[in-house]
Amino acid sequence: MIMYDNKEIQMFDYYYEKLSLNTFDEKDIYGLFILLRNHAKRDSWVREIGDLIAHRKKERGNLFDSIIAAREVSLYHSGKVPGSKGIQTNDFVSMFNSLLGQLGYRILDNEKVVDVLLCVFSIAQHTKYYDEKNISIGRLFIHISEASIELLTDTDRPQHIILGTIDNKYMTTSAKMPLFCLDKPITVMRDNGRLVIEYDSMIL
Secondary structure, three states: OOOHHHHHHHHHHHHHHHHHOOOOHHHHHHHHHHHHHOOOOOOOOOHHHHHHHHOOOOOHHHHEEEEEEHHOOOOOOOOOOOOOOOOHHHHHHHHHHHHHHHOOOOOOOHHHHHHHHHHHHHOOOOOOEEEOOOEEEEEEEEEEEEOOEEEEEEEEOOOEEEEEEOOOOOOOOOOOOEEOOOOOOOEEEEEEEEEEEEEEEEEE
């Protein structure tokens, strides 16, 4: 049983209302995972995401393991690398709703939880990863196509590894695709109540 104090419960009520009313954006998800982090199991995705937010220079964790796996193979095929532990959408939806249930809240429909995952991708972008010698081994970035939005990592190899993929239902314009968001981050925000992606001062 997860135990939270009264102030934490008050804050959870605030975030859950935003989730249930579909008014949240990436800033709300940032705050939510900071709140969840202190009570999460060390090897869980909740802890991974919370740590990612709190400490953007990473030296361990599931995503770190994925980057190591990407560096240790010479052939990249269909985004699947032995040893990789990327974010699986179905697992994330199940984990997130299970957590809501443990906290006494009603679960959300899958579409809303996938929106949460989009916010997580946005928060994760540009995080840097270092090996035991404090040498950079990769950073996370976003790739957007007409069909999907992907969280990837670059490494010292010529290939990228896909750490998570969701369907792209967020496009509002005919922006040139594909779009590799390497130098400038995306922002997941609300525009007239709709969850959208902003990049380089343009809503995609």
